[in-house]
Amino acid sequence: xxxxxxxxxxxxxxxxxxxxxxxxxxxxxxxxxxxxxxxxxxxxxxxxxxxxxxxxxxxxxxxxxxxxxxxxxxxxxxxxxxxxxxxxxxxxxxxxxxxxxxxxxxxxxxxxxxxxxxxxxxxxxxxxxxxxxxxxxxxxxxxxxxxxxxxxxxxxxxxxxxxxxxxxxxxxxxxx
Amino acid sequence: xxxxxxxxxxxxxxxxxxxxxxxxxxxxxxxxxxxxxxxxxxxxxxxxxxxxxxxxxxxxxxxxxxxxxxxxxxxxxxxxxxxxxxxxxxxxxxxxxxxxxxxxxxxxxxxxxxxxxxxxxxxxxxxxxxxxxxxxxxxxxxxxxxxxxxxxxxxxxxxxxxx
Amino acid sequence: xxxxxxxxxxxxxxxxxxxxxxxxxxxxxxxxxxxxxxxxxxxxxxxxxxxxxxxxxxxxxxxxxxxxxxxxxxxxxxxxxxxxxxxxxxxxxxxxxxxxxxxxxxxxxxxxxxxxxxxxxxxxxxxxxxxxxxxxxxxxxxxxxxxxxxxxxxxxxxxxxxxxxxxxxxxxxxxxxxxxxxxxxxxxxxxxxxxxxxxxxxxxxxxxxxxxxxxxxxxxxxxxxxxxxxxxxxxxxxxxxxxxxxxxxxxxxxxxxxxxxxxxxxxxxxxxxxxxxxxxxxxxxxxxxxxxxxxxxxxxxxxxxxxxxxxxxxxxxxxxxxxxxxxxxxxxxxxxxxxxxxxxxxxxxxxxxxxxxxxxxxxxxxxxxxx
Ligand code: SF4
Numbered sequence: 263x264x265x266x267x268x269x270x271x272x273x274x275x276x277x278x279x280x281x282x283x284x285x286x287x288x289x290x291x292x293x294x295x296x297x298x299x300x301x302x303x304x305x306x307x308x309x310x311x312x313x314x315x316x317x318x319x320x321x322x323x324x325x326x327x328x329x330x331x332x333x334x335x336x337x338x339x340x341x342x343x344x345x346x347x348x349x350x351x352x353x354x355x356x357x358x359x360x361x362x363x364x365x366x367x368x369x370x371x372x373x374x375x376x377x378x379x380x381x382x383x384x385x386x387x388x389x390x391x392x393x394x395x396x397x398x399x400x401x402x403x404x405x406x407x408x409x410x411x412x413x414x415x416x417x418x419x420x421x422x423x424x425x426x427x428x429x430x431x432x433x434x435x436x437x438x
Numbered sequence: 439x440x441x442x443x444x445x446x447x448x449x450x451x452x453x454x455x456x457x458x459x460x461x462x463x464x465x466x467x468x469x470x471x472x473x474x475x476x477x478x479x480x481x482x483x484x485x486x487x488x489x490x491x492x493x494x495x496x497x498x499x500x501x502x503x504x505x506x507x508x509x510x511x512x513x514x515x516x517x518x519x520x521x522x523x524x525x526x527x528x529x530x531x532x533x534x535x536x537x538x539x540x541x542x543x544x545x546x547x548x549x550x551x552x553x554x555x556x557x558x559x560x561x562x563x564x565x566x567x568x569x570x571x572x573x574x575x576x577x578x579x580x581x582x583x584x585x586x587x588x589x590x591x592x593x594x595x596x597x598x599x600x601x
Numbered sequence: 602x603x604x605x606x607x608x609x610x611x612x613x614x615x616x617x618x619x620x621x622x623x624x625x626x627x628x629x630x631x632x633x634x635x636x637x638x639x640x641x642x643x644x645x646x647x648x649x650x651x652x653x654x655x656x657x658x659x660x661x662x663x664x665x666x667x668x669x670x671x672x673x674x675x676x677x678x679x680x681x682x683x684x685x686x687x688x689x690x691x692x693x694x695x696x697x698x699x700x701x702x703x704x705x706x707x708x709x710x711x712x713x714x715x716x717x718x719x720x721x722x723x724x725x726x727x728x729x730x731x732x733x734x735x736x737x738x739x740x741x742x743x744x745x746x747x748x749x750x751x752x753x754x755x756x757x758x759x760x761x762x763x764x765x766x767x768x769x770x771x772x773x774x775x776x777x778x779x780x781x782x783x784x785x786x787x788x789x790x791x792x793x794x795x796x797x798x799x800x801x802x803x804x805x806x807x808x809x810x811x812x813x814x815x816x817x818x819x820x821x822x823x824x825x826x827x828x829x830x831x832x833x834x835x836x837x838x839x840x841x842x843x844x845x846x847x848x849x850x851x852x853x854x855x856x857x858x859x860x861x862x863x864x865x866x867x868x869x870x871x872x873x874x875x876x877x878x879x880x881x882x883x884x885x886x887x888x889x890x891x892x893x894x895x896x897x898x899x900x901x902x903x904x905x906x907x908x909x910x911x912x913x914x915x916x917x918x919x920x921x922x923x924x925x926x927x928x929x930x931x932x933x934x935x936x937x938x939x940x941x942x943x944x945x946x947x948x949x950x951x952x953x954x955x956x957x958x959x960x961x962x963x964x965x966x967x968x969x970x971x972x
Pocket of ligand 1: 476477478479512513514539540541542543547548572573574575667752
């Protein structure tokens with residue numbers, strides 16, 4: 263059993279700069295912010311280190327932080343420029359019974375995160391879902407396709423906050 | 439079958455209109471495509487199981503659309519599914535009927551406003567004969583929907599209408 | 602194998618009587634042997650996460666019902682629990698007890714559907730009717746409590762929509778009394794049926810290492826031999842007040858983690874759920890089920906990941922609040938979604954006819970996979 267602080271210190275020793283900080287000011291869950299392109303190495307370490315043994319990835323979620331600048335064009339439709347998208351990893355060790363939350367943030371304009379499918383197989387579909395819903399590119403993912411939306415969906419990433427529905431898809435009217 | 443026991447002895451003849459006879463035969467054996475979509479499908483399963491017994495109306499689930507007379511659209515139709523549903527419908531032999539079960543299939547149900555991937559009503563892709571409201575409709579409601587469909591079949595005519 | 606047989610791609614679904622909904626599988630065969638399976642999902646993607654961003658917190662509850670429509674009570678339970686932890690609400694004891702009773706009844710109802718349809722998939726139709734007969738009794742209990750048979754909107758943030766029906770305790774006791782012999786009947790009819798064992802034992806074996814790496818949880822993980830149940834390992838609500846066992850797979854008829862194990866775990870879990878319900882209705886305290894419901898649900902800024910043991914495994918809610926009345930993000934970790942990924946691994950090397958047996962044994966619900 264280790265607390266988030268202890269885990270953070272182990273990680274700091276090993277990775278230095280790519281671990282950015284521990285945030286525990288918000289209620290309930292504290293989390294560690296890490297660099298998006300290093301996350302696969304960090305996760306590999308988290309799984310294989312004998313003091314940590316995070317053998318299970320509980321959840322991986324993409325999130326739109328919606329912290330960019332909101333721009334309205336002349337038709338009144340709003341888009342978000344800049345800001346970040348982020349990915350949250352909830353890890354757990356079934357052997358040592360401790361949990362850990364990791365967050366990475368990436369540029370909205372060019373969202374790229376390294377994939378952790380090699381480490382936990384269950385990340386595969388989670389990452390595909392995050393790609394499908396937010397357009398986050400997972401580098402080194404073996405098969406990054408849409409998963410829930412149709413493969414030929416061309417109208418953007420539905421869970422982004424500035425997503426707008428198309429009028430028609432394959433001749434079917436989409437809005438009510 | 440009261441009348442058949444009492445009123446007729448051997449060798450009797452019944453005179454009826456062909457329409458009535460055929461319609462009676464058709465409406466008593468409406469075979470259904472064994473096909474469930476979402477939560478409503480569970481209620482549809484419950485309808486065919488022990489308590490409500492769909493079989494007594496002659497509704498038997500068939501695994502293939504090519505052997506079926508009705509399709510019960512039981513649940514949310516998504517955009518990805520809509521093309522398949524159209525295809526299933528086209529695979530069924532005529533005469534064919536559609537029961538739209540539940541608010542989702544009727545009009546989008548709880549997903550009508552923000553459902554970016556939900557078709558707002560299956561009648562946008564295939565014609566519907568009976569709408570059964572509810573979320574999910576009780577099995578009794580589905581039975582009533584079926585009876586309404588039987589009524590419709592009963593009053594149909596076999597004679598080809600010109601245009 | 603020197604003899605080469607023809608390779609073929611076979612499409613199964615989305616309309617197929619044994620895919621438990623609208624799942625599409627692309628089977629790559631070599632003769633009758635399965636080389637690989639590619640699942641295609643999303644045919645029931647109903648945009649749960651988008652909806653929850655547009656709704657206020659209490660309005661999300663009906664949508665959680667519609668995710669895993671066989672275990673609606675438990676979905677509400679998980680969501681309510683997450684929100685209560687985020688807002689720091691203490692709920693009255695009575696509410697906790699009622700939630701546990703409802704949750705366990707729901708577990709039995711859900712397993713009954715799983716077992717009944719599993720029998721039907723494999724060719725035994727009678728157990729299906731038997732299971733649905735018993736399930737109707739549970740649905741009746743739910744109906745007298747909250748008025749709905751399938752999608753309840755019963756467990757609210759901080760409380761319940763209404764108290765138990767005066768007849769509830771009596772009817773539940775009657776149900777338990779009648780259900781116990783029925784369970785034995787189910788065992789005689791299906792579980793220990795020679796043909797059934799032949800079809801399921803030694804088929805679709807899931808080794809423990811693979812299961813953990815793929816994040817498999819719930820009965821499927823326990824069938825592979827690991828004693829892991831969030832009711833005991835990450836306790837929530839009042840589960841630690843009851844005395845019950847966590848059944849694990851033992852490889853009784855074949856190898857550990859085969860289809861029969863996964864099937865039989867569910868039968869034994871129903872027995873354990875009955876024990877919990879029996880104890881809970883004995884101990885249930887009095888109280889007001891609505892006293893802790895907040896007037897306005899406005900949690901502080903922050904995020905939380907909460908999980909519960911749903912009939913299919915670990916159901917997690919990851920909620921981010923930005924301090925307003927609507928959640929900024931609700932992500933659901935659906936047990937079936939994760940379990941479905943391991944399906945190709947289970948199928949490889951078995952026969953085409955086994956696909957149905959394996960798929961039925963992992964007990965997926967498409968509403969939850971696609972959300
Ligand atoms: S109408 Fe209601 S019960 Fe039926 S599929 Fe839609 S949401 Fe589910």
